[in-house]
Amino acid sequence: MRLICMSHDEQKTSRRPVKAARLDRLPPYLFDELDKAKKRAVEKGARVIDLAVGDPDLPTPARIVEKMKEAVGNPTHHRYPGYVGSPSFRRAIASWFKVRFGVTLDADHEVLVLIGSKEGLGHLPMAVVNDGETVLVPDPGYPVYENMSLMAGAEVRRFGIYERTSFLPDMAELEAAGDAKLMFMNYPNNPTGAVVSAAFFESLVGFARRRGVFVCNDAAYSELTFDGFRSPSILAAEGAMDCAIEVHSFSKTFNMTGWRVGFAVGNREILKALAQVKVNLDSSVFGAVQEAAEAALGMRYDDNLRAFDRRRSIALAKLREMGCHFFTPGGTFFVWARVPEGMTSMELAVFLLERVGVTVAPGSGFGRNGEGWFRVALTRPDTEIAEGLERIAGLRLWTS
Ligand SMILES: Cc1ncc(COP(=O)(O)O)c(C=O)c1O
Numbered sequence: 361m362r363l364i365c366m367s368h369d370e371q372k373t374s375r376r377p378v379k380a381a382r383l384d385r386l387p388p389y390l391f392d393e394l395d396k397a398k399k400r401a402v403e404k405g406a407r408v409i410d411l412a413v414g415d416p417d418l419p420t421p422a423r424i425v426e427k428m429k430e431a432v433g434n435p436t437h438h439r440y441p442g443y444v445g446s447p448s449f450r451r452a453i454a455s456w457f458k459v460r461f462g463v464t465l466d467a468d469h470e471v472l473v474l475i476g477s478k479e480g481l482g483h484l485p486m487a488v489v490n491d492g493e494t495v496l497v498p499d500p501g502y503p504v505y506e507n508m509s510l511m512a513g514a515e516v517r518r519f520g521i522y523e524r525t526s527f528l529p530d531m532a533e534l535e536a537a538g539d540a541k542l543m544f545m546n547y548p549n550n551p552t553g554a555v556v557s558a559a560f561f562e563s564l565v566g567f568a569r570r571r572g573v574f575v576c577n578d579a580a581y582s583e584l585t586f587d588g589f590r591s592p593s594i595l596a597a598e599g600a601m602d603c604a605i606e607v608h609s610f611s612k613t614f615n616m617t618g619w620r621v622g623f624a625v626g627n628r629e630i631l632k633a634l635a636q637v638k639v640n641l642d643s644s645v646f647g648a649v650q651e652a653a654e655a656a657l658g659m660r661y662d663d664n665l666r667a668f669d670r671r672r673s674i675a676l677a678k679l680r681e682m683g684c685h686f687f688t689p690g691g692t693f694f695v696w697a698r699v700p701e702g703m704t705s706m707e708l709a710v711f712l713l714e715r716v717g718v719t720v721a722p723g724s725g726f727g728r729n730g731e732g733w734f735r736v737a738l739t740r741p742d743t744e745i746a747e748g749l750e751r752i753a754g755l756r757l758w759t760s
Contacts, residue, residue: 409748428652437647445473477609477622485512500726527554553689585691678749716751
């Protein structure tokens with residue numbers, strides 16, 4: 361009876377908070393200000409060129425789409441797929457890995473299909489880290505590592521990646537980081553475009569084994585590298601199968617961000633723990649998508665590479681012309697460039713949007729060490745990239 365008599369406001373204040381306290385562990389969403397500025401610009405009728413978002417404009421290759429059309433009619437795929445991925449897809453992944461990286465994998469225990477690499481990266485801390493144990497994450501870095509570690513109750517310690525080390529971790533800093541259960545690495549690297557040699561993975565795995573840390577290398581951009589460079593796998597390093605996994609994606613290699621398919625490979629105990637989380641949470645990837653992704657593994661992906669390489673050249677030439685310092689990316693479809701003196705990266709991003717209708721990602725969104733930098737995504741047509749950077753050049757921000 362009392363409830364019925366309560367005013368709407370009284371009812372609101374007597375309710376428990378909806379949001380779990382866990383969500384308060386997440387750092388503030390830094391792109392909020394930028395999202396609002398973009399909305400305002402679009403409402404005012406500006407033709408905004410978006411060089412902030414890492415989602416390729418190019419379509420998935422026709423052969424993969426055709427395979428999907430064919431597979432979607434197969435009634436077997438209309439039922440739940442197996443939890444860890446179809447045996448045929450896992451075998452294809454193991455074969456591709458052998459050819460591409462020279463690493464032998466047991467398709468039954470060392471390959472796990474993911475609903476996009478983000479899903480596996482996000483659930484990994486829940487699978488291997490206890491409350492209060494430490495996870496090491498790169499700064500700047502893809503925010504999922506830190507945020508999902510915090511959600512899993514872990515302590516997060518960031519390690520810097522710096523221009524002076526070509527955006528590789530400083531091993532002395534890692535050595536001094538103290539005890540940790542899990543460490544995320546990401547090469548080829550978002551947001552900097554840095555790549556690493558096989559020798560780097562050798563020394564990293566040596567460190568991880570000495571210190572008893574598990575390592576996850578996020579290799580979502582492994583196939584997007586330039587100038588003939590082939591990105592190595594951490595799993596090729598001596599002893600890596602004892603302590604490491606690597607996460608791969610179809611999103612970037614084949615322009616399949618919407619399809620949601622990737623895989624994790626490596627240490628079987630880590631994968632078993634991750635699979636245990638997933639069994640309770642999802643029922644894997646639609647079988648037809650797995651069949652199409654399996655076909656993709658047998659394809660060459662040079663066209664895509666050529667497109668991003670061409671766009672990289674356009675962007676680097678424009679940045680050079682305007683006197684903006686940048687890091688030459690060895691991989692990914694990003695360019696990491698310096699903010700002009702006297703501005704924060706967020707101030708620059710909002711300024712560019714308001715003045716010339718171009719969005720870039722402010723470096724501070726990727727961590728404290730990202731301040732002073734901004735990220736240009738090459739995921740728009742060549743002409744738009746050129747026009748966007750031309751508009752920025754017109755402001756003469758780096759020449760004063
Ligand atoms: C470094 C990195 N890892 C993983 C992902 C997630 O990719 P997906 O979930 O589409 O495989 C992204 C997406 O932008 C990324 O930049």
